[in-house]
Amino acid sequence: MLGADLPGESWKLRGQIGYLGHDPLLYRELSVRQNLEFQARLHGVAAARVGQVIDGVGLANRADEPLRELSRGMVQRAAAARAILSDPPLLLLDEPRAGLDPAAAELLEPLIGRQSGRTRVLVTHDVEGGLGESDQVLGLRGGRQELFEPAESVTATRLRELYS
């Protein structure tokens, strides 16, 4: 993956994967800006990029407040900003729109959605939504692979059967 022979060369992937999941992986006591500036230093990213991603997720007017004072949706937007801060070629997304209202989900679409142009691995129980933005679908039941096919050959009904 990305030129690394896994699992032995997993160290080669550091800095190449953006992860957005249930936990924001941000410090509650720090502000959005402090969190992202810290991540920027760790990734060797220019400080100016922090302002860009904060604007991109629509948090410019709340960026200096501690994360613990923000709503769940705002924290998820901050986590999305962290995930794309270093412009990673691969995004791992685990229910990335959890806690987002429709307007916020639309705001993040160019950053983490199909429009982002990145390779994305999306984990979701939203059958229609997930199918709509996938090229390839992997269906699991009880942790075992049930299907692995191009998205156009898979129907929502078939995917729902995995839950029965």
Added chain:
Amino acid sequence: MRNGPGLFSASWALLRKDLAIELRTRESVPAMALFSVTVFVLLHFGTGRDTFSGGLAAGLLWVTLLLATVLGVNRLFVAEREQGGIDAVLLAPVDRTAVFIGKAAALFLYLVLLEVVAVPAFALLLLAQGSAVAVLPLAGVLLLTDIGLAAVGALVAAMASETRARDLVVPMLLLPLVVPLAIAGASATEPLLGAAGSAPELLRWLGFIGVYDMVFLLLSVAVFDFLLED
């Protein structure tokens, strides 16, 4: 791996982050200082004697500082594990050794701040008025010992952070490891608290502390990568 920051830039970033969180929460240093001052007050009023001297005074000082260190070590990785910060750090293109350096440096600064409060309180409450305390050599002993405490503390904090009974594991791992350091620190401190002692003896204990610091710094750097990966 993408080109990330150098080892010391990453360590500095981690240290700045920890100091920013401590400034905001004030969880570690105030608790450590309050604990130490409380112990000295209890000893002052509870033992029926106004002053201590020599080996007993040095021992009391170091036992108190060690127990206060346990409080700081317990909190060192809390934000990383409870808020998932360490996972974001592990995704970044930084050498894992930077995490050790950042954490050990943070603990070292916490210990220095603790001693800025605790040692004057100790002198005021437990030493006889007019005791000849050699302040500069004492500061040297404290700083040299703090390096070892910070190295072992950061290592133990990383090990304990993966366990559910972190509050129990930290003292069980930390205290046995720092017993030699506490003995050396107390022995080096004794002649500086007005008791009789010779310069060669002090230098011998300082040499021991220096060797201990070096061994545990190297050991921690060697094993820290594996601790974080596992």
